[in-house]
Amino acid sequence: MKKRYLIFCILIWIAVIGIAPLNVYVVSMSDIVLIAGVIAIVIAGALFLFMANSRKGGKVAVSVISLLVTVAFLMCGYFCNPYWNSTSRHSDPVPASLGYDEVLTSDAALEDLDYAMRYFRKLHPACYKGVPADVEQRFSEVRADISSRDSITVNELARDIESIFALLHDGHTLASIMDRDNRFIKYALEWDGDGYSVTAVNGVTIAELLAQKSDIYSFECESSELSDISNDIISVAGLDYLGFDIDDGITYTLVNAEGDTCEVVCHDEDYLTIDEYYAYNGVENESSGEDEEFVNYEIDESRSLAILNLYECNFNDEYKDTVREMFTEVRDKGIQNVAVDVRFNPGGSDAVVIEFFRYLDIDEYRICTCDWRLGPIMIDDNDGIVHNNRYEDLTFTGNLYVLTTSETFSAAMEMAQFVRDNDLGIIIGEAPGNDPNSYGDVAYFSLPNSHIFMQISTKNWVRADADAPAGLIEPDIECDITHYDDSREALYEAISEDR
Numbered sequence: 457m458k459k460r461y462l463i464f465c466i467l468i469w470i471a472v473i474g475i476a477p478l479n480v481y482v483v484s485m486s487d488i489v490l491i492a493g494v495i496a497i498v499i500a501g502a503l504f505l506f507m508a509n510s511r512k513g514g515k516v517a518v519s520v521i522s523l524l525v526t527v528a529f530l531m532c533g534y535f536c537n538p539y540w541n542s543t544s545r546h547s548d549p550v551p552a553s554l555g556y557d558e559v560l561t562s563d564a565a566l567e568d569l570d571y572a573m574r575y576f577r578k579l580h581p582a583c584y585k586g587v588p589a590d591v592e593q594r595f596s597e598v599r600a601d602i603s604s605r606d607s608i609t610v611n612e613l614a615r616d617i618e619s620i621f622a623l624l625h626d627g628h629t630l631a632s633i634m635d636r637d638n639r640f641i642k643y644a645l646e647w648d649g650d651g652y653s654v655t656a657v658n659g660v661t662i663a664e665l666l667a668q669k670s671d672i673y674s675f676e677c678e679s680s681e682l683s684d685i686s687n688d689i690i691s692v693a694g695l696d697y698l699g700f701d702i703d704d705g706i707t708y709t710l711v712n713a714e715g716d717t718c719e720v721v722c723h724d725e726d727y728l729t730i731d732e733y734y735a736y737n738g739v740e741n742e743s744s745g746e747d748e749e750f751v752n753y754e755i756d757e758s759r760s761l762a763i764l765n766l767y768e769c770n771f772n773d774e775y776k777d778t779v780r781e782m783f784t785e786v787r788d789k790g791i792q793n794v795a796v797d798v799r800f801n802p803g804g805s806d807a808v809v810i811e812f813f814r815y816l817d818i819d820e821y822r823i824c825t826c827d828w829r830l831g832p833i834m835i836d837d838n839d840g841i842v843h844n845n846r847y848e849d850l851t852f853t854g855n856l857y858v859l860t861t862s863e864t865f866s867a868a869m870e871m872a873q874f875v876r877d878n879d880l881g882i883i884i885g886e887a888p889g890n891d892p893n894s895y896g897d898v899a900y901f902s903l904p905n906s907h908i909f910m911q912i913s914t915k916n917w918v919r920a921d922a923d924a925p926a927g928l929i930e931p932d933i934e935c936d937i938t939h940y941d942d943s944r945e946a947l948y949e950a951i952s953e954d955r
Contacts, residue, residue, distance in 0.1 A: 564905040576629070656708075762786050824892065885935060
């Protein structure tokens with residue numbers, strides 16, 4: 457066989473095998489690309505065998521085996537890899553969607569709906585043995601409704617898909633628009649600074665909205681739904697999602713801690729883009745920075761206290777270096793109290809918890825276990841026990857506290873869960889916003905026409921203390937977080953009592 461044919465076949469195999477990492481890390485692709493890749497392998501294999509022009513069984517066997525292995529690798533990536541066609545590991549994991557009020561044809565919307573359900577069926581643990589009956593029924597209703605229409609807005613489609621996902625009560629599985637041109641009520645910061653909160657929109661109370669709109673939000677506890685609705689009522693896209701029309705004017709009912717009530721009527725010109733909003737209120741748009749700080753710490757020697765402020769659970773060198781610097785200072789200054797502030801932390805990687813625990817005086821501890829859905833198979837991901845690889849020179853033996861709010865979510869919730877279930881410290885604040893027995897570890901997607909953002913859970917988590925009562929992680933010291941400093945005051949009081 458001539459070398460050029462061998463080289464040609466090898467290059468074909470390498471190119472096709474490269475489809476998998478290309479898909480996961482760079483760009484989503486249609487099934488046509490995969491089919492073309494398999495066909496290319498088969499043709500290359502046939503060409504290899506033909507040009508070999510040999511009756512030696514060894515060459516034939518090697519060629520056939522290599523062909524089968526290559527195809528199997530590609531098929532495994534397609535069927536079992538939860539990140540196939542996911543944007544999770546792309547350079548822009550959450551791309552912008554079309555505008556909330558842009559119009560899709562019925563056919564385009566149906567393509568997006570079917571795409572969403574395809575990956576929902578493939579990945580979600582609840583669908584491992586088939587889609588739950590109520591979810592399948594709702595999908596059929598939504599599909600029939602869209603089929604009967606000529607067109608649908610992006611927001612309406614997002615709402616329809618959410619009405620399907622919401623039936624699972626899984627706060628990690630959702631569909632949402634990412635409208636970069638969304639506009640926000642310019643007075644929101646002023647109202648908050650004056651101590652006012654919104655209690656009604658156009659005469660509909662927040663409590664009524666919670667009851668009426670619970671079927672179009674994915675949440676595990678009411679506090680999470682409240683957070684979602686509170687965000688939506690101050691934006692144009694969010695109001696439209698809830699069924700309000702700003703063209704008619706929006707009447708906000710406000711109340712403060714003293715019970716004073718007022719009404720403010722807002723019109724289209726009162727809603728600003730995010731950049732205009734920050735400029736109007738004279739504050740810096742921190743989200744525009746490329747290197748936004750997600751972790752820092754502070755030392756209060758008068759209280760013998762170190763506080764790790766963790767705004768997102770990002771596990772990287774910056775996090776590891778910051779935690780090490782803090783515990784080095786804790787050791788050198790004889791600090792007796794350490795607090796982890798994960799209030800309003802939306803989560804991320806639970807590796808931040810494992811790394812933090814390496815500074816604690818424990819040999820092993822329990823973590824949550826899970827079943828991981830890998831397409832057609834389900835595997836047990838871990839045994840729930842971590843043998844602690846301690847940093848012996850920086851081991852902390854003092855008091856540990858965790859500050860939480862209802863917006864402490866996912867991996868941030870696990871910080872509180874592992875502290876509670878291993879009896880390591882005290883939780884202060886509000887119950888975190890998702891159940892420790894829940895779904896999670898998501899794959900991101902962008903729907904092909906609307907570019908609606910979608911994330912699907914791939915794991916079914918079981919709480920570290922499997923015998924603990926069902927429900928949320930309730931704090932040891934509960935305090936209503938009306939203002940950011942409230943739980944800080946509760947922390948200071950707890951430290952005083954422990955002395």
